[in-house]
Each structure stands twice: as C-alpha cells, then as structure tokens.
Amino acid sequence: MMGAAKSAASPAKSVAKSSVAKPSVAPWARGLVDIAADPGGKEGVKWFDSDLVVLTDKYPKARTHYLVLARDTSLAAGPSALRASHAELVERMATVGRAIAAENAAKVNGGEETIAPLLRAGFHAKPSMPTLHMHLVSSDLRGSGMKTRRHWNTFATDFFKEADDVVAALRARGRVDWDEEEEEAGVAMAKLRCHRCGDGPFAQMPKLFAHLDECERAL
Structure with missing residues (x-):
C-alpha cells in the first residue's frame, strides 16, 4: 500500500508542489495550511502524496502523536465539511497514518512494528486550526505538549471523535452529527478525570x- 507513496525525503517533489491553493486564514493559523500546500522539506513531515500529508505533531499530547492532513482545501473547515463521499478518505487517513507510524516505530525499535494498533485515530469536534487533520495518538496521553486541562479534555473526552465513528456517521447520515459550539462549551467545562478509570476530578x-x-x- 505504501509502495507508491512519496516520503518527505523523496526527490519527486512534483507531488508536493501540485498547486494546492491556500485558503485565506489569519497568519497565526497558517501552520497546517502551509504544510498541506507544500509539504516538501517541512519540519516533521514523514510522508506525503497528492492527497495526504503525515507529520509528527510539533507539540505532542502523547508519547506518539501524528497528524494526517487532507490537502483538499474544500475541507479546510474540518470535519463539518465532510460528506458521505469522503468516508473512504477518512478511512485512508487512518490507514496511512498508522502505516507511517509503524514504519517509524520499526526504525526506532529494531524492526518491531507494535505501535500502530495502539493508536487512537480521530478528530477534534471543533478544530483549532484550518485544514482537515486527523490525530493519531497513543493512549498514554503523556506527551511533552500535554500541559493544560483543555489539552487533556480535547483528547480524553467525547470531544475527540473516533475516526470509525466519523466514517459510520458519514455513511449513515451523509455528515457528522455534532454541534461544534455545544462541543466547545462542553470541553471548556469538563473536569480533569482519568481516561482509564474515570477517577477525579x-x-x-x-x-x-x-x-x-x-x-x-x-483502556
């Protein structure tokens, strides 16, 4: 499956520079937009093709934390832009992300590809940055970037929408079925609780x- 993929170090940069238009966004929010538009040589990028980019999160919220970006700018608003026709795209984002995570883990662990099955794949109900991006995170949630109550609750509560559930919603109803503002209000009020046993707050x-x-x- 990965044989036709282009790595970040690949000389075939025509794939990365496929004239992907950049949506108009504020300068502070341009990070993922710029990477999706031209991933070649960008920090953290592990793999890309004409549709997707896989990179490590700059501020990881778990010991393993990857992002999978969709390069289609019509999906820049995030999961709310997804429709039934995008179900296969979401499935591919998870499949490719796990494959790249496994390849990188194998390089570090002497050929052992053990991490991919343990990664949760999903989206934030209300994304913080434009460009459709899926998170793949290990269940420890102990990355160097996990610093605040909000950080925790965006991954340890229902604010994190599992990829399988998103695919099921797209196929059943043609779109995701949550309200972004209600989800935002809920995560802002959520207490700190253990995602394993529920203890707390x-x-x-x-x-x-x-x-x-x-x-x-x-878990």
Whole structure:
C-alpha cells in the first residue's frame, strides 16, 4: 500500500508542489495550511502524496502523536465539511497514518512494528486550526505538549471523535452529527478525570499525572 507513496525525503517533489491553493486564514493559523500546500522539506513531515500529508505533531499530547492532513482545501473547515463521499478518505487517513507510524516505530525499535494498533485515530469536534487533520495518538496521553486541562479534555473526552465513528456517521447520515459550539462549551467545562478509570476530578495536571502513574485500569 505504501509502495507508491512519496516520503518527505523523496526527490519527486512534483507531488508536493501540485498547486494546492491556500485558503485565506489569519497568519497565526497558517501552520497546517502551509504544510498541506507544500509539504516538501517541512519540519516533521514523514510522508506525503497528492492527497495526504503525515507529520509528527510539533507539540505532542502523547508519547506518539501524528497528524494526517487532507490537502483538499474544500475541507479546510474540518470535519463539518465532510460528506458521505469522503468516508473512504477518512478511512485512508487512518490507514496511512498508522502505516507511517509503524514504519517509524520499526526504525526506532529494531524492526518491531507494535505501535500502530495502539493508536487512537480521530478528530477534534471543533478544530483549532484550518485544514482537515486527523490525530493519531497513543493512549498514554503523556506527551511533552500535554500541559493544560483543555489539552487533556480535547483528547480524553467525547470531544475527540473516533475516526470509525466519523466514517459510520458519514455513511449513515451523509455528515457528522455534532454541534461544534455545544462541543466547545462542553470541553471548556469538563473536569480533569482519568481516561482509564474515570477517577477525579483532579485540581491540577500534576495530580492527574500522579494518579496515572499508579492507575492499573487498562483502556
């Protein structure tokens, strides 16, 4: 499946420079837009083709955290732009992302490809940046970028929409069925709780992490 893919180091940059138009967004939000438009040589990019880009998250919220970008600018608004015809695209985003994660893990772990089945694939109900992007995260949620209650709750609550559920919604109803503003209000009010056992609420992130170090409940 990955044989026809272009790696970040590939000399065939015509794929990366396929004249992908950039949507008009504020300068601070341009990060993913610029990478999707021209991924060749960009920091963190592991793989790309004419439709997708796979890269490591600059501020990882788990020990393994990848992003899979869709290069189609008509989907820049995020999951709310998806329709029934995009179900296969979402499936491919998860498949490709897991394959690249496995390849990179194997390079680090002496050929062992153990990480891909453990990665959760999904979208934030209300994305923080334009460009449709899927998160692939390991279940530890202990990345160097996991610093705030909001960070935690965007991955440890229903604000994180599993890719399989998104595909099912697209096929059943032709679109995702959540309200972005309701989801945003919910995550803003959510307490810090363990995503394994539900214990909490915890007043601070260090107290949550201390609990996680001892929690034996499997996901």
